[in-house]
Amino acid sequence: xxxxxxxxxxxxxxxxxxxxxxxxxxxxxxxxxxxxxxxxxxxxxxxxxxxxxxxxxxxxxxxxxxxxxxxxxxxxxxxxxxxxxxxxxxxxxxxxxxxxxxxxxxxxxxxxxxxxxxxxxxxxxxxxxxxxxxxxxxxxxxxxxxxxxxxxxxxxxxxxxxxxxxxxxxxxxxxxxxxxxxxxxxxxxxxxxxxxxxxxxxxxxxxxxxxxxxxxx
Amino acid sequence: xxxxxxxxxxxxxxxxxxxxxxxxxxxxxxxxxxxxxxxxxxxxxxxxxxxxxxxxxxxxxxxxxxxxxxxxxxxxxxxxxxxxxxxxxxxxxxxxxxxxxxxxxxxxxxxxxxxxxxxxxxxxxxxxxxxxxxxxxxxxxxxxxxxxxxxxxxxxxxxxxxxxxxxxxxxxxxxxxxxxxxxxxxxxxxxxxxxxxxxxxxxxxxxxxxxxxxxxxxxxxxxxxxxxxxxxxxxxxxxxxxxxxxxxxxxxxxxxxxxxxxxxxxxxxxxxxxxxxxxxxxxxxxxxxxxxxxxxxxxxxxxxxxxxxxxxxxxxxxxxxxxxxxxxxxxxxxxxxxxxxxxxxxxxxxxxxxxxxxxxxxxxxxxxxxxxxxxxxxxxxxxxxxxxxxxxxxxxxxxxxxxxxxxxxxxxxxxxxxxxxxxxxxx
Ligand SMILES: [Zn+2]
Numbered sequence: 001x002x003x004x005x006x007x008x009x010x011x012x013x014x015x016x017x018x019x020x021x022x023x024x025x026x027x028x029x030x031x032x033x034x035x036x037x038x039x040x041x042x043x044x045x046x047x048x049x050x051x052x053x054x055x056x057x058x059x060x061x062x063x064x065x066x067x068x069x070x071x072x073x074x075x076x077x078x079x080x081x082x083x084x085x086x087x088x089x090x091x092x093x094x095x096x097x098x099x100x101x102x103x104x105x106x107x108x109x110x111x112x113x114x115x116x117x118x119x120x121x122x123x124x125x126x127x128x129x130x131x132x133x134x135x136x137x138x139x140x141x142x143x144x145x146x147x148x149x150x151x152x153x154x155x156x157x158x159x160x161x162x163x164x165x166x167x168x169x170x171x172x173x174x175x176x177x178x179x180x181x182x183x184x185x186x187x188x189x190x191x192x193x194x195x196x197x198x199x200x201x202x203x204x205x206x207x208x209x210x211x212x213x214x215x216x217x
Numbered sequence: 218x219x220x221x222x223x224x225x226x227x228x229x230x231x232x233x234x235x236x237x238x239x240x241x242x243x244x245x246x247x248x249x250x251x252x253x254x255x256x257x258x259x260x261x262x263x264x265x266x267x268x269x270x271x272x273x274x275x276x277x278x279x280x281x282x283x284x285x286x287x288x289x290x291x292x293x294x295x296x297x298x299x300x301x302x303x304x305x306x307x308x309x310x311x312x313x314x315x316x317x318x319x320x321x322x323x324x325x326x327x328x329x330x331x332x333x334x335x336x337x338x339x340x341x342x343x344x345x346x347x348x349x350x351x352x353x354x355x356x357x358x359x360x361x362x363x364x365x366x367x368x369x370x371x372x373x374x375x376x377x378x379x380x381x382x383x384x385x386x387x388x389x390x391x392x393x394x395x396x397x398x399x400x401x402x403x404x405x406x407x408x409x410x411x412x413x414x415x416x417x418x419x420x421x422x423x424x425x426x427x428x429x430x431x432x433x434x435x436x437x438x439x440x441x442x443x444x445x446x447x448x449x450x451x452x453x454x455x456x457x458x459x460x461x462x463x464x465x466x467x468x469x470x471x472x473x474x475x476x477x478x479x480x481x482x483x484x485x486x487x488x489x490x491x492x493x494x495x496x497x498x499x500x501x502x503x504x505x506x507x508x509x510x511x512x513x514x515x516x517x518x519x520x521x522x523x524x525x526x527x528x529x530x531x532x533x534x535x536x537x538x539x540x541x542x543x544x545x546x547x548x549x550x551x552x553x554x555x556x557x558x559x560x561x562x563x564x565x566x567x568x569x570x571x572x573x574x575x576x577x578x579x580x581x582x583x584x585x586x587x588x589x590x591x592x593x594x595x596x597x598x599x600x601x602x603x604x605x606x607x608x609x610x611x612x613x614x615x616x617x618x619x620x621x622x623x624x625x626x627x628x629x630x631x632x633x634x635x636x637x638x639x640x641x642x643x644x
Contacts, residue, residue, distance in 0.1 A: 001639070004640075007625065007628060007629050007632065008629065008632040008633070008638075009424070009628055009632055009638040009639065009640050010637075010638065010639040010640065011639075011640050012425075012639050012640060012641045013640075013641040013642060014642060014644070017640070018422050018621070018624075018640055018641075018642030018644045019422060019621045019624045019625040019628060019640065020621070020625055030331060031331070032259070032330075032331070032333065032641050032643070033308070033312075033330065033421070033642075033643035034307075034308055034309055034330050036309070036310060036311060036643075037309060037310075094248065095248060096248075096317060096319065098319060098320060153320075156320060206230065209230065209232075213232050213288070213290060213295055213297070214290045214291050215290065215291050215292065216234060216290055216292065216293060216295065217292045217293070217541040217542055
């Protein structure tokens with residue numbers, strides 16, 4: 001076994017003394033820990049790169065528009081979209097948000113973004129009549145497929161399904177009052193609430209227990 | 218580390234409230250850190266992963282309370298049992314990496330490397346005693362599956378025993394009488410100075426010494442091993458940090474106390490408290506013997522009354538109506554803030570002595586040693602832990618700072634007092 005005369009200790013697992021660094025020889029037994037590969041946080045690194053790249057593009061676009069075109073048009077779309085991507089995609093990935101949290105934030109932000117584009121481009125209608133209902137329908141079906149394919153617990157997507165159902169209700173009511181195109185929002189309204197009711201029927205036996213878990217004080 | 222290829226099992230739906238000591242850890246975590254500790258066993262033969270996997274499955278049938286994930290309720294977190302068993306994995310990263318707390322993640326991991334099996338757990342799940350019980354069952358199962366004969370009657374936690382409800386109880390709630398409470402009047406402690414390692418890097422230095430050798434040295438100071446090591450730890454911190462501005466703040470070592478020694482309990486969840494042992498700056502020039510006497514004096518206050526007051530104080534806070542009805546996100550915010558202000562701020566370092574591991578002598582022919590590692594703290598730099606088995610004590614420093622001054626001073630001092638030390642490390 002190696003010996004470090006400076007520290008007056010035997011050294012079992014390396015040729016250098018671990019506390020003073022002195023070379024003590026080659027008579028050491030097998031390592032007790034692996035040789036580490038660098039645990040690079042690739043997702044964190046990529047998120048930073050995407051964030052700074054988007055920011056750089058937004059700033060460049062804004063400066064170019066103001067300098068050369070003397071107006072503020074395309075760059076505003078880009079800045080708002082960048083904010084939306086930051087909040088709805090980068091933030092949940094960076095903070096390891098749950099499925100419910102990620103789906104909910106993506107849904108709310110995307111719907112908000114569509115409304116903004118509609119209003120800003122003065123083409124109001126296509127979003128609330130068609131784009132948002134079909135988007136909400138797609139997200140609802142995605143949640144349902146996740147439960148079936150990934151064998152998630154039936155309650156694990158409930159919050160996101162509930163938020164999607166609320167959006168669909170708001171759309172339905174708005175389109176009814178504003179006398180807009182009704183059939184897409186009616187379809188998604190009934191689909192989303194139908195799925196929630198079905199899930200509740202399926203878990204009816206354990207509802208009491210689930211409430212006890214979630215609401216225990 | 219992502220969990221893959223998990224095997225489904227049929228179990229009844231089971232959920233548990235977090236015990237009193239477990240409540241702080243989920244709130245205190247951040248993106249890169251949470252409270253993880255490790256118990257390792259080094260066997261005399263190389264580990265066979267497939268057998269270890271079977272043993273882990275068997276062990277989880279014995280201890281279903283470990284097969285849990287952490288879920289969010291409206292007011293509190295809770296444990297939900299899992300319908301899958303986790304896989305064992307090869308150790309490739311530094312010890313005590315963050316354990317992700319999602320609904321589909323287990324709260325522990327089992328790793329293997331060469332002859333070593335390591336059990337790493339998120340601290341809400343269990344404490345050192347619970348981890349030792351799990352490890353005893355795991356290696357019993359492993360050794361038997363490898364064809365070795367063990368007398369199961371002599372083993373405390375055999376894989377053939379049935380799961381025991383008493384091991385799942387929250388003993389804090391059972392014993393708290395809420396009569397007298399301790400008044401926490403912590404003061405800010407000195408913070409060890411050093412160059413921080415990147416998050417995820419944990420430097421481990423373990424000194425192996427005969428227990429008799431250590432006892433004999435401690436006896437010279439008329440101290441127990443814990444008192445002596447705490448004194449020596451103070452001295453080595455003082456020597457290694459003397460070049461820095463000590464800022465009139467005291468050095469404080471937080472020492473966990475196993476409450477099972479004072480209150481009868483079979484629980485394998487958290488059931489420990491702690492004492493903060495303080496060294497004022499007027500004693501910074503003191504000799505080792507004086508420092509050990511100061512430690513001894515403070516350790517004398519540990520008795521059932523002292524611990525009961527601490528338990529009452531913690532349980533009282535948990536049972537307060539206004540605390541209970543606060544939504545979880547507000548609790549998280551408040552607990553995270555209080556952890557940064559009143560948690561690690563109130564001590565310089567942790568020193569945890571598990572003592573002689575309470576495990577059967579049946580293992581002596583197969584086991585080389587046990588190790589106990591405390592993961593990197595959130596803000597502080599160095600931890601010190603001790604475990605002994607078969608007459609050998611493993612004194613382990615885990616550190617997230619690059620400099621090795623404290624470890625160096627500690628082992629040089631111990632060696633100068635007659636300690637015969639063998640070092641191993643991951644550096
Ligand atoms: Zn040395």
